[in-house]
């Protein structure tokens with residue numbers, strides 16, 4: 385299965401700018417690139433911070449821009465979002481019985497589980513108020529089926545002091561429960577605006593760097609430098625053997641030579 389992971393769009397109302405740039409324009413360019421090179425993907429998952437301030441006008445911008453994307457899309461919420469405004473703008477987006485924007489997609493590679501870690505008005509994430517129980521129930525329903533989790537906030541540490549106050553509260557027991565479930569094969573998240581991936585107690589994870597602004601990683605400082613690099617998105621290739629994550633930057637590259645090799649062998653396409 386080919387899956388697209390987008391995150392941190394930070395859209396603003398029409399005519400407004402963010403740090404001097406137009407986040408909608410960055411999303412449009414990203415969608416153009418996806419339509420050109422990856423329209424065969426099964427799903428595009430956007431892991432939150434869809435907007436910068438959670439206002440309805442920004443969700444309308446998202447509605448408008450996503451109309452061009454040729455891949456089915458699933459939207460998650462981040463700490464910059466508003467659940468109420470989102471639901472008003474996207475009433476058909478799946479939610480759980482408590483109203484959290486959590487859902488399941490049975491994909492060709494296994495069960496994709498979308499989490500809602502938003503705590504309205506705060507920067508950190510949470511799976512309180514039944515959300516963790518909902519997740520564990522979904523994992524237990526199909527114990528022999530590989531599961532892939534998607535969340536805005538990281539569920540594990542990423543080694544950057546800046547994000548320690550802004551991670552998921554009680555992450556350690558959450559991760560221990562996820563490890564205990566035995567069928568989670570990868571966690572995809574956003575929020576951190578840096579390139580990071582690894583494993584925590586054997587559970588692999590990857591953060592996409594984001595479509596809007598990005599952050600220079602500092603391992604000893606609590607402040608953060610925001611930068612305007614090229615919009616980035618990830619392509620995950622998922623099958624019974626594993627998960628491969630490729631990162632793409634939406635910019636013009638300087639091709640120095642075209643290698644004339646043969647066609648891609650059967651099974652590698």
Ligand SMILES: [Fe+2]
Nearest residue numbers: 392433462575
């Ligand atoms: Fe963000």
